[in-house]
Amino acid sequence: MFTELNLPKRLLMGPGPSDVHPNVLRAMASPLVGHLDPAFLEIMNETMELLRQVFQTKNKVTLAMSGTGSAGMETIFVNLIEPGDKVVIGVNGLFGQRMVDVASRCGAEVIEITAPWGEIIQPEQVDYVLKQYSADVKLVAVVHAETSTGVKQPLKELSEIVHSHNVLFVCDMVTSLGGIPTKIDEYHIDAAYSGTQKCLSAPPGLAPVTLSDRAVQVLSKRNSNVQSWYLDLSMIQNYWSNERFYHHTAPITMVYSLREALRLIVNEGLENVFNRHELYGGALHAGLEAMGLELLVKKEHRLQQLTSVYIPNGVQDAEVRQRLLRKYNLEIGGGLGELKSKIWRIGLMGYNARQDNVTYLLAALEDVLREQGYHFISGAALEAANRYIRENE
Numbered sequence: 001m002f003t004e005l006n007l008p009k010r011l012l013m014g015p016g017p018s019d020v021h022p023n024v025l026r027a028m029a030s031p032l033v034g035h036l037d038p039a040f041l042e043i044m045n046e047t048m049e050l051l052r053q054v055f056q057t058k059n060k061v062t063l064a065m066s067g068t069g070s071a072g073m074e075t076i077f078v079n080l081i082e083p084g085d086k087v088v089i090g091v092n093g094l095f096g097q098r099m100v101d102v103a104s105r106c107g108a109e110v111i112e113i114t115a116p117w118g119e120i121i122q123p124e125q126v127d128y129v130l131k132q133y134s135a136d137v138k139l140v141a142v143v144h145a146e147t148s149t150g151v152k153q154p155l156k157e158l159s160e161i162v163h164s165h166n167v168l169f170v171c172d173m174v175t176s177l178g179g180i181p182t183k184i185d186e187y188h189i190d191a192a193y194s195g196t197q198k199c200l201s202a203p204p205g206l207a208p209v210t211l212s213d214r215a216v217q218v219l220s221k222r223n224s225n226v227q228s229w230y231l232d233l234s235m236i237q238n239y240w241s242n243e244r245f246y247h248h249t250a251p252i253t254m255v256y257s258l259r260e261a262l263r264l265i266v267n268e269g270l271e272n273v274f275n276r277h278e279l280y281g282g283a284l285h286a287g288l289e290a291m292g293l294e295l296l297v298k299k300e301h302r303l304q305q306l307t308s309v310y311i312p313n314g315v316q317d318a319e320v321r322q323r324l325l326r327k328y329n330l331e332i333g334g335g336l337g338e339l340k341s342k343i344w345r346i347g348l349m350g351y352n353a354r355q356d357n358v359t360y361l362l363a364a365l366e367d368v369l370r371e372q373g374y375h376f377i378s379g380a381a382l383e384a385a386n387r388y389i390r391e392n393e
Contacts, residue, residue, distance in 0.1 A: 010325070011352075013361055014333035015147050015306055016175070017197035017204050018349040020257075024202050027260035028253050035250040043259055044240060044250075050262035054177060054200075054270065055192065055210050057184035062210040063240040064258055065231065066251050069174040069195025072207030073102055075231045076170055076191045079211075079219050083107030085138040088129055088167075090114075090121035094148035094336045095172055099141050106227065111137070117338055118149050118296045118308070123157045130165040138218075139168035139190070145176035147198075148336045150297050150308040150345065152180065159187045168215060174198060177208065178265055179277045179305040179349060190215040196254070199277070199305055201350030202261040205254040209233075261350075277304045277353045279392055283385040284348055287362040290384035291369075292376045296343055305353065308335075308343045315372045317341045323371065328364040358385055 012019050033040045052062050065075050077099070081087060087108045089099050092115040103110050111133060113125045121142055130137060140162045144153050155171065162169040168190040173182055179199035184192060190212045197204035211219070211233070219233060226232040230248065238245035265273050281304025285295060288309050296308035311317050317334055321344070324330045333345035348357065362381040369376070 008329055011328075011330045011357065011360065013347050013352060013357065014331045015345045015347050016195070016349065018199070018201055018347055018352050020203055021201045021261060021264060021351040023264060024257045024260045027256045028203075030253075030256050032252055035252055036244065036246065040250075040252060040255075041244060043255060047255055047259045047262065048240060050259060050266055051208050051210070053266050054182075054262055055173075055184050055208070056182050056186065056270070057210055059184065059210045059212055061216055061233070061237050063208070063237065064196075064255065065193075065207040065209055065236070066205075066248065066254075067207050067231075068197070068204045069193065069207050070098075071231065072174070072193030072195065072209050073099060073172065074228065075207065075209050075233065076193050076211075077102045077106050077108075078226055078228045078231055079233045080139060080168065080170070080191060080215060081106040081108045082222060082224055084109065086111060086133060086136045088113060088126065088133070088137055088140045090126070090140075090142035090153070092119060092121055092149070092151060092153075093117050093143060093146035095143045095146060095174070097337070099143070099172065103141070118151060119298075120151055120153050120301050121158070123161055126158055127161045130161065130167065137165070137167050139170050141170040141172070143172040144182070144192075145173065145180065145303055145306065147175045147306060147345075148339065150303045150306045152176075152301050152303045154301075155183070155187050155189065159189060163188055168218065175303070175306055175349070178273065179353075180274060180303070181270075184210055184212075188212070196258055196261065198347075199350040200258070200261045200265070201352070202257040203254070205251055206258050208258075277348070279389060280353045280355060280358050281305055281307065281348050282392060283355070283388040284346065284358050284361070286388040287358065287381035287385035290377075290380040291362070291366065296339075305347065305349045307346045307348070308339070309346065310343055311341070312369070312374050315369065315374055317344070320344075320365075320368050320372060323368045324364055327368070328360070330361065330364050332361075355389060
């Protein structure tokens with residue numbers, strides 16, 4: 001006989017998912033209604049409006065796709081790209097590489113602009129490529145917050161360059177939405193996608209997307225059908241609009257969770273949320289460096305909600321992570337791709353961006369690294385983190 005679930009209580013401080021806010025879990029226990037029930041349609045309306053506020057946009061087509069953040073990526077590419085289109089993609093980490101893969105599967109001719117993992121895509125690189133190909137390029141895509149490295153890609157100058165060539169600008173915002181400003185309208189970003197399990201502090205399962213009027217026009221003028229029926233925005237937007245034209249059964253409980261997660265962010269105040277991530281992310285960085293650890297990304301391009309730190313020589317990657325999990329119920333992430341076994345990725349996202357989590361992580365990591373024979377000044381990390389908070393809050 002199978003017993004009821006009895007899972008350990010983990011503190012999820014890896015690259016995602018992050019811990020779900022208790023209010024969100026309670027919202028998910030609400031009674032199920034039909035996906036065309038008037039009560040649910042009103043929840044959809046509220047979710048769209050809350051998403052616009054958190055995305056920092058007035059885009060009409062701002063909604064949640066069924067699926068995780070990767071479904072958001074596919075949504076944008078399958079709807080905007082047709083076979084033979086030229087697209088430019090910035091690759092400075094795993095998720096830039098994934099965009100190349102998805103765009104290629106759509107039949108696009110992909111032009112890659114690369115940078116070392118841990119560094120940004122430079123605006124002049126984009127400008128140079130567009131001067132060569134802009135007459136034929138349909139869109140430029142970059143990752144705003146590269147989850148594999150912890151790099152924050154500046155967007156303003158890139159957007160100006162892209163639009164000066166009359167090209168669409170697309171951004172992966174899976175790890176940025178709800179953690180740092182996205183400024184969709186201010187930066188004239190034509191399309192962006194995200195996920196629920198990072199800074200929104202909801203479970204994985206929905207992919208918020210937003211499209212500018214310009215992007216919607218491109219979609220409406222396609223010469224061929226969108227290759228994915230399930231992700232076809234030309235139909236799905238009619239379900240989320242006043243027409244309420246049935247497409248597929250929405251993941252109702254997940255929409256409850258997203259609405260509540262967004263409500264919490266909006267009620268706290270976007271600037272307060274951004275400042276909270278900045279404060280405690282900075283404290284974490286100060287503590288790690290005081291422990292003698294080296295961070296992968298330069299300070300000016302470093303995410304506060306996702307930190308990559310080099311693994312010290314002689315320290316076993318998997319052993320440290322497994323020990324943190326067994327002894328402290330604390331999860332951190334390892335490196336991906338070319339950074340596998342070279343870095344740890346530590347998340348401080350959404351509900352988890354709190355002082356007690358910074359303190360707990362630093363104390364636990366100190367203990368486990370000491371077991372591994374790594375030498376540092378005991379207590380220096382906590383002192384540095386607390387000092388940073390006192391000086392910056």
